[in-house]
Amino acid sequence: MTKENNESDKFDTMPFIALIHHISKNRLRYTVKNPNRIDMIHEGRYLLAIHNNKNLSQDDLAATFGQSKGTIAKALRKLEDKKYVERKIDENNRRKYILNATKKGEELAILLKKELDEWEEKVGIDKLDENAKNQLRQIARKSEEIIEE
Incomplete structure (x- = not known):
């Protein structure tokens, strides 16, 4: 659905945080379609x-x-x-696991990254300037700091 004749749509009145959530949710929906059938929400x-x-x-x-x-x-x-990831006990802390991707995992990660880059290009995220991206990173950091207080 595209906006015509300067008509308002749901995105014009949606709170900013809801816009971010909507974009994130649609990214996950897009990645669910990935041919590897890997859970993009977690895995x-x-x-x-x-x-x-x-x-x-x-x-x-x-x-x-x-x-x-x-x-x-x-x-x-x-x-x-x-067979995408290996867990190894940390030599310096036996209670800690260090994670590394296997060759198969590296190949899949490269493919997933390519698919996500394509999605970002399709929706225009790749056109955001570095200042806008840095502002969003700063907001994310600040939101985490506030929660930890």
């Missing part, structure tokens, strides 16, 4: 984070995504079962 996001950050721990994932350790562990088990 896919975690795989991409592991791909982008070598030697990430389970605790790091929990902190990054605001998820419980149990939710992270469950998703990681699925990724391990599919």
